[in-house]
Amino acid sequence: MRFGYFDHAAAAPLLPEAKEAMMPFLGDEFGNPVSLHHFGDKPRAAVEGARAQVAALVNSRPDDIVFTASASESNNLAVKGLALSRKAKGRNIVVSAIEHVSVLEPLKSLGVYGFDITEVPVDADGTVHPDKLAAAIKTDTILVSVMHANYEVGTIQKVKELAAVAHRFRIPFHSDGTAAVGRIPVDVVGLDVDAYTFPAMSVYGPKGAAALYLKRGTRLQPLIEGGFQEKNRRAGTEDVAAIAGFGSAAAVTKSRLPEWSESMTRLAQRIFKELPEKLEHIIFTGSMSSRIPGHVSVVVEFVEGEAMLLSLDDEGIAAASGSSCSAKTLKASHVLLAMGLPHTKAQSSLVLTMGKDSTDEDVSHFLDKLPPITRRLRQMSPLYARLQKGEDPYAVKPGEACEDEQEHETDER
Amino acid sequence: MYSEKVMEHFRNPRNVGEIENADGVGEIGNPTCGDMMTFYVKIENGILTDVKFKTFGCGAAIAVSSMVSEMAKGKTIEEAMKISNADVAKELGGLPPNKLHCSNLGADALHKAIEQHLAKKPATGEKGCHCPFCDAPVEGSSICAPCKNQGRK
Numbered sequence: 024m025r026f027g028y029f030d031h032a033a034a035a036p037l038l039p040e041a042k043e044a045m046m047p048f049l050g051d052e053f054g055n056p057v058s059l060h061h062f063g064d065k066p067r068a069a070v071e072g073a074r075a076q077v078a079a080l081v082n083s084r085p086d087d088i089v090f091t092a093s094a095s096e097s098n099n100l101a102v103k104g105l106a107l108s109r110k111a112k113g114r115n116i117v118v119s120a121i122e123h124v125s126v127l128e129p130l131k132s133l134g135v136y137g138f139d140i141t142e143v144p145v146d147a148d149g150t151v152h153p154d155k156l157a158a159a160i161k162t163d164t165i166l167v168s169v170m171h172a173n174y175e176v177g178t179i180q181k182v183k184e185l186a187a188v189a190h191r192f193r194i195p196f197h198s199d200g201t202a203a204v205g206r207i208p209v210d211v212v213g214l215d216v217d218a219y220t221f222p223a224m225s226v227y228g229p230k231g232a233a234a235l236y237l238k239r240g241t242r243l244q245p246l247i248e249g250g251f252q253e254k255n256r257r258a259g260t261e262d263v264a265a266i267a268g269f270g271s272a273a274a275v276t277k278s279r280l281p282e283w284s285e286s287m288t289r290l291a292q293r294i295f296k297e298l299p300e301k302l303e304h305i306i307f308t309g310s311m312s313s314r315i316p317g318h319v320s321v322v323v324e325f326v327e328g329e330a331m332l333l334s335l336d337d338e339g340i341a342a343a344s345g346s347s348c349s350a351k352t353l354k355a356s357h358v359l360l361a362m363g364l365p366h367t368k369a370q371s372s373l374v375l376t377m378g379k380d381s382t383d384e385d386v387s388h389f390l391d392k393l394p395p396i397t398r399r400l401r402q403m404s405p406l407y408a409r410l411q412k413g414e415d416p417y418a419v420k421p422g423e424a425c426e427d428e429q430e431h432e433t434d435e436r
Numbered sequence: 437m438y439s440e441k442v443m444e445h446f447r448n449p450r451n452v453g454e455i456e457n458a459d460g461v462g463e464i465g466n467p468t469c470g471d472m473m474t475f476y477v478k479i480e481n482g483i484l485t486d487v488k489f490k491t492f493g494c495g496a497a498i499a500v501s502s503m504v505s506e507m508a509k510g511k512t513i514e515e516a517m518k519i520s521n522a523d524v525a526k527e528l529g530g531l532p533p534n535k536l537h538c539s540n541l542g543a544d545a546l547h548k549a550i551e552q553h554l555a556k557k558p559a560t561g562e563k564g565c566h567c568p569f570c571d572a573p574v575e576g577s578s579i580c581a582p583c584k585n586q587g588r589k
């Protein structure tokens with residue numbers, strides 16, 4: 024069976040160079056980087072070497088990189104840490120409506136300290152407009168966080184302009200770069216952001232390592248205390264192997280990015296062009312002009328996302344969906360809903376994230392398999408049946424309320 | 437994630453389709469909720485002689501629909517009404533906990549279809565012409581309104 028791995032947003036293969044860089048620290052070099060004796064020497068050198076490599080990837084100074092364990096942790100540290108350190112100045116935080124949950128959820132928990140969140144709406148492409156951001160900022164706003172690119176719909180934000188808006192109000196600006204790093208060149212100085220999140224996985228590094236860029240002089244309340252690691256910004260013995268792997272992966276990615284991006288862009292273009300020739304009733308989502316390479320998001324109308332994923336998996340193809348049925352939380356993607364897609368269409372979402380190793384064969388295999396899978400599922404679909412009878416597939420009978428979300432939640436327990 | 441049985445029914449669902457002039461149609465969920473299931477039943481002498489479905493939902497929802505249709509076919513109305521969500525999940529070799537609500541959809545849609553049939557049943561005893569397909573009373577035309585409605589629904 025031919026395979027096609029289109030879920031790099033979930034996990035990406037480890038670069039061989041990264042694996043090699045990790046190996047000593049899974050073996051004899053078990054020392055703690057803080058140790059004074061010689062067992063600490065190589066691990067310490069590895070962590071600091073990796074810091075320089077990771078910094079170089081995003082044009083940061085090595086000292087401005089804080090290592091964490093995941094992009095989720097970096098996001099938590101950024102938004103909670105920045106907000107808590109500025110709580111004397113105000114309690115409002117402005118974010119886009121399409122942030123990752125690891126930005127939205129920690130901000131919600133800050134509610135107990137009296138913080139409140141303002142969500143800036145996005146347009147139908149998933150773009151945050153600088154004037155909308157400016158309009159959302161209040162007198163007691165102390166932090167703005169808008170992601171660099173969105174993994175579900177591929178849209179790249181005008182981060183530089185958005186950061187400038189925040190700075191006009193003297194407010195620090197954080198951006199989650201998880202979906203951007205490893206796909207487009209990132210320059211944190213050029214973007215003029217105060218904090219920037221990115222994980223090792225975005226550059227084919229290991230799970231278990233990520234970075235938070237923190238512009239010099241930015242005050243941050245640490246979340247994990249009780250040690251002086253990472254310049255008192257994150258306590259705890261470093262995961263030396265993962266960090267070493269991150270450094271090596273960052274260096275390789277920096278040198279190969281132009282070539283990888285070009286190949287991913289070309290493959291995605293094939294799908295944008297060829298899929299509509301093979302399949303009716305599909306809607307590509309996200310911006311077509313400002314988009315990360317190798318990303319395809321599409322609504323395949325009248326079929327549900329999880330059913331598509333299972334059928335694709337039977338053909339060796341790995342993809343993702345924003346449908347509520349495919350989500351552990353049983354909630355439809357807040358990103359698609361924020362872009363104004365109705366629930367039914369969000370249910371039909373399919374997300375492909377390619378990687379440096381994706382090939383034309385993968386794409387051809389996908390283009391061959393999705394149409395028959397869709398046809399089979401549409402034959403079962405009451406919505407498609409309505410369409411065929413000339414009715415409005417999405418019509419709701421008067422008096423019909425949706426108890427779906429509620430039902431989902433209760434059954435989850 | 438799913439049992440082999442669930443995957444088998446998902447890959448080869450039984451009784452997919454619609455029944456023309458069905459004796460009962462039951463629809464659960466609606467497009468705005470994201471999940472939707474429609475069951476069609478054909479009932480002769482109190483027995484479900486045919487059961488078909490159309491489902492817009494996850495793998496579990498499709499497998500559940502298929503299993504419910506299989507379990508209900510050939511059963512009496514009484515037996516079919518007794519098919520519970522738990523029975524369906526059990527027959528499928530279990531469902532992941534967060535997917536149990538999908539089994540509710542299946543049994544509920546079946547029951548709704550049967551109830552629709554029962555609701556129009558009392559009319560059978562009345563005087564006048566009756567639809568040859570579903571025994572509903574007919575005025576003027578030879579095809580009854582409910583059947584016609586369901587035929588094109």
Ligand code: FES
Nearest residue numbers: 348493494497538
């Ligand atoms: S139909 Fe939505 S989870 Fe099963």
